[in-house]
Amino acid sequence: YTLDNDVLSTEQRQFYEDNGYLLIRNLVSDQDIERFRKEFTRICKREVKPPGVMIMKDESRKSQFGQSESVVNKVQDFQEDEELFRYCTLPEILKYVECFTGPNIMAMHTMLINKLPDSDQQTFLHPMHQDLHYFPFRPASRIVCAWTAMERAHQDNGCLFVQPGTHRTALKPHGYPQWEGKTNKLFHGLLDEDEKIPKVHLVMEKGDTVFFHPLLIHGSGINRTSGFRKSISCHFASSECHYIDVKNTTQEHLEKELQEMVCKKYNATSVELKDIWNFRARLVQGERINL
Numbered sequence: 001y002t003l004d005n006d007v008l009s010t011e012q013r014q015f016y017e018d019n020g021y022l023l024i025r026n027l028v029s030d031q032d033i034e035r036f037r038k039e040f041t042r043i044c045k046r047e048v049k050p051p052g053v054m055i056m057k058d059e060s061r062k063s064q065f066g067q068s069e070s071v072v073n074k075v076q077d078f079q080e081d082e083e084l085f086r087y088c089t090l091p092e093i094l095k096y097v098e099c100f101t102g103p104n105i106m107a108m109h110t111m112l113i114n115k116l117p118d119s120d121q122q123t124f125l126h127p128m129h130q131d132l133h134y135f136p137f138r139p140a141s142r143i144v145c146a147w148t149a150m151e152r153a154h155q156d157n158g159c160l161f162v163q164p165g166t167h168r169t170a171l172k173p174h175g176y177p178q179w180e181g182k183t184n185k186l187f188h189g190l191l192d193e194d195e196k197i198p199k200v201h202l203v204m205e206k207g208d209t210v211f212f213h214p215l216l217i218h219g220s221g222i223n224r225t226s227g228f229r230k231s232i233s234c235h236f237a238s239s240e241c242h243y244i245d246v247k248n249t250t251q252e253h254l255e256k257e258l259q260e261m262v263c264k265k266y267n268a269t270s271v272e273l274k275d276i277w278n279f280r281a282r283l284v285q286g287e288r289i290n291l
Contacts, residue, residue, distance in 0.1 A: 001141050001167070001213060005099045013099075020167030021202075021212035027092050028148050028207045036232055037150060039083040040112055044072050050081035052279065054265075058116055069228065075112040079282045084112060088234045089284050093146050096211055100144035101238040104286035108135070108143075108277065109235040115158045118222035127189025128163070131235065132214035133174045133254065136246050136273050140171075142238035143214045149204040150230035157229040158221040159204065163197045167213035173250045188254070190217065239289045243274050 001020070002013045008022075016022045042048045043055065044067055056074040057067065078084040087093065088107040097105055132140050153159035174188040197217070202210055212218065214235070223229050246255050255273045262271050 002099055003102055007095050008099050016100075016211075016213075019162075019164040020216035021162055021164070021210055021218075022096075023202060023204070023208060023210045024096060026205070026207050027096075027209040028087075028090065030207065032086070032090065033148075033150050033206060033232075036084060036087060036112065037230065039081065040072075040075060040114065040230070041069065043075055043081070044069050048081070050078060050084075052080050053078050069114065070116070073114050073116050075114075076110070077280055078110045078112065079107060079280060084232070085110070085282070087148070087232050088236075088282070093148075093209070093234075094285055096209075097144055097146060097236045098285070100211065100213075101142050101236055102240070102286075104239040104289060105284050106237050106239045106241075106288065107234050107282045107284050108137075108237045108280060110233070110280075112232045113230065115220070115223045115229040115231075117226055117228070118158070118224065126187055126220045127177045128193050128217050128219040129174055129189050130166075130171060130215050130217055132171050133188060133251060135214060135235070135237075136251065136255070136277065137237060137241045137243050139241065140214050142241055143235060144237075145212050145214065145233060145235045146209055147212070147231055147233040148209040149206055150232060151206050151228075153202070153204045153229055153231065155201050155203070155221060156223075157225045157227065158223040159229075160202045160210065160218055160220050161199045162202065162212065163194075163199055163217040166197065166217040167215040169215060169217075171215065171250060175253070189219070236284070239283065239287060243277075246273065 001017055002008060012022055046067065054076040055072055056076060057071045058073055088110060094105065131145060135143060173191045175191050177189045246252050258276055259271055262276055
């Protein structure tokens with residue numbers, strides 16, 4: 001799952017091989033995080049409107065707060081926002097990403113998550129899932145997520161939790177969880193979760209960054225505090241990856257949901273899944289090959 005490099009120690013490589021994730025402390029500077037925070041605020045205030053960005057909100061708070069930090073829980077697909085996209089080009093991030101993808105690197109999926117204080121309905125609980133469920137390209141071993149805490153993340157405010165070693169399993173069927181109350185759009189979870197596999201909560205300080213495999217089963221809890229829990233992340237893939245046909249696979253229903261969303265947003269009659277991901281993808285290092 002890792003490539004020969006002079007960045008990771010032997011112990012770090014073995015940890016990722018065994019567990020499917022690697023936590024690097026204090027990787028992103030306070031200065032960069034503050035710049036990302038300010039840009040998020042500008043987007044919330046509609047001072048900037050990056051093309052293609054998807055702003056996800058808590059509809060139950062919309063009438064009370066308008067569009068503000070208290071309502072916006074995710075800024076997704078920020079690849080056309082120059083300031084936020086800097087995260088995907090930070091040398092300190094890319095030097096680790098290359099250990100998993102190789103030298104030709106595409107930024108494939110970008111998010112700034114603002115986990116809001118939650119209600120009893122657990123609206124912002126993200127069920128256990130595998131990120132590969134969302135990606136129609138392979139091989140999985142040349143895809144990695146970089147996830148950076150923008151403030152301290154712990155169990156009370158809904159930090160990430162992972163099931164170590166599950167990156168060695170196959171992609172499992174996903175769907176919307178059968179919970180009472182609301183679930184977020186596209187927050188799919190495992191349809192058959194193995195509760196016997198232990199979970200590890202990733203308590204992280206501001207600037208800490210975790211890199212993890214797209215088959216690693218993970219999720220995040222609810223935010224039981226009165227504040228916000230922000231993080232910024234990007235999924236990277238080797239530009240030598242290739243698209244797959246998801247028809248007659250566990251990912252087929254996701255393709256239909258994404259197509260409906262994109263057609264509605266852009267008033268289109270039809271769109272191909274490959275076109276959606278080509279729109280999201282940006283080369284950050286090396287050459288663009290197959291993707």
